[in-house]
Amino acid sequence: MSRTVVNRAMLGMVGAVLLVAGVLVLAGGLDLYRRLGVHPPQWWPLTSPDQPVVSASSRVRWVASAWWWPTVIGGLTVLVAGTVWWLVAQLRRSGLSSIAVPTPGVSGLRLRVGAQALEEALENRTAVLPEVERARVRLVRAPRHPRLRGAVRLRPGGDPAALVEHFEDGPRSDACGSLRLAQLPADLRIRVLQGAPAEPRHGRGRRGRRRRLPRVE
Structure with a gap:
């Protein structure tokens, strides 16, 4: 969930x-x-x-009952702990709000690109690759460099290896060039549908083979 x-x-x-x-x-x-x-x-x-x-x-x-105060204190403790857990979960976001773009040779200038705009651009570029039916790309935090995390669904008979090559030469390469990054690691989760693809309006696709390919570094 x-x-x-x-x-x-x-x-x-x-x-x-x-x-x-x-x-x-x-x-x-x-x-x-x-x-x-x-x-x-x-x-x-x-x-x-x-x-x-x-x-x-x-x-x-119930004040005179022996179980009253332990129950009240325990209930309040659970409530406070749940609230703190929810707050910490909101602060620990895996995604990025923006990414810095290097500006070599220009002092005093800082450029940042919105992560959502970059994700939408990568999704659009990935969605038009051969045999791709649907693509979802997110920019997440990493220890040294930002990392792409993508989920791609291929049409029946799609070739995951070819998709990795197209993704490497297309969306990922363009993102590295636009952001002037030496590298932009990516994790791709690829699903190949079996049989005829379901109609999009029904909101449910057929089960397919999920293939986790090696990371693209």
């Missing part, structure tokens, strides 16, 4: 809980139940403006 999906799911759940709680508080604070002639159950929270959100009996009901 990708980070984007996890973030959207978490934000959706938190937003739903806050929305429900806000509607309940608003309905009780504005005395909408009485005005609309609605009679909620006895256990329903905040049915009138004079009623507290949490009643006194509810606040002290």
